[in-house]
Amino acid sequence: GRPLVVAIDGPSGSGKSSVSKEVARRLRLAYLDTGAMYRALTWYCLESGIDLSDASAVEAASESFPLEVSTSPLEEFVRVGGVDVTQAIRKPSISAAVSSVATTLGARTELIRRQRELIDQHHRRMVVEGRDITTVVVPQAEVRMLLTASEEARLRRRGIQLGGSQTAEQLAAQVTQRDAKDSTVVNFTRAADGVVTLDSSDLDFEETVSAALEIVDSII
Ligand code: C5P
Numbered sequence: 001g002r003p004l005v006v007a008i009d010g011p012s013g014s015g016k017s018s019v020s021k022e023v024a025r026r027l028r029l030a031y032l033d034t035g036a037m038y039r040a041l042t043w044y045c046l047e048s049g050i051d052l053s054d055a056s057a058v059e060a061a062s063e064s065f066p067l068e069v070s071t072s073p074l075e076e077f078v079r080v081g082g083v084d085v086t087q088a089i090r091k092p093s094i095s096a097a098v099s100s101v102a103t104t105l106g107a108r109t110e111l112i113r114r115q116r117e118l119i120d121q122h123h124r125r126m127v128v129e130g131r132d133i134t135t136v137v138v139p140q141a142e143v144r145m146l147l148t149a150s151e152e153a154r155l156r157r158r159g160i161q162l163g164g165s166q167t168a169e170q171l172a173a174q175v176t177q178r179d180a181k182d183s184t185v186v187n188f189t190r191a192a193d194g195v196v197t198l199d200s201s202d203l204d205f206e207e208t209v210s211a212a213l214e215i216v217d218s219i220i
Helices: 016-027 034-047 055-064 092-102 105-121 133-137 151-157 166-182 205-219
Strands: 004-009 030-033 067-069 078-080 125-130 143-148 196-199
Touching: 004 016, 004 133, 016 030, 016 125, 016 205, 030 034, 030 105, 034 055, 034 067, 034 078, 034 092, 034 105, 034 125, 055 105, 092 105, 092 166, 105 125, 105 133, 125 133, 133 143, 143 205, 151 166, 196 205
Parallel strands: 004 125, 004 143, 030 125, 143 196
Antiparallel strands: 067 078
16 A cells, blocks of 8 residues: 555653554554654663663664564564563663663664664555654654643553552652653654644543544545
8 A cells, every 4th residue: 555654742641552552553553662662772771781771782773683563453463582571661661761871862762763764664645643743753644633632631540549548649750751762862742844743631441542543544
């Protein structure tokens, strides 16, 4: 078929992954979670005892680490050198460290190169989600979307209730801090020119998927 890259950016807790995956299923497109690639590199660096503040070591690791990531919305897996890290990369220790890796420019260059390679391997028929997909990875994508949600909605979806326990406050602070650190390299808080904003604050999952599919329909 014709190329159809659907690029979806957004902050954590915007529902980006689940929505992107469902859009890929409905449109029968391949699917790439680029955040999983940054998480896998972080896992690999920590496992190899690499100091995350050593930019050249992190960059070297990004070039040599044997990453396999699912490109199907029907199955989720991430493997590094044959080790299944699908669950391990979702741990809080990885979430806390991933921004250090993601702010290493040399590592970004390498992961972006791999992302473009995967998109080409799928004949440019893919939903690709992350932080810099609409602006850096595939600015020429047929469809470009920024999925946003109010801070309140994002915390609610993560099961964090403000004004609750101290643990809840700490969790909220971690999420906010990661977004703040991430946005020092990639601006995903405002839509770039030609990027359609979809605010999901007052939408449930189904409504968000429908709205995203309508955006795709209106553009292609
Ligand atoms: O999407 P997810 O929360 O799993 O992403 C994990 C981290 O990977 C983000 O906090 C960010 O540091 C990094 N990332 C990035 N660019 C992308 C996708 C993710 O820097 N395109």
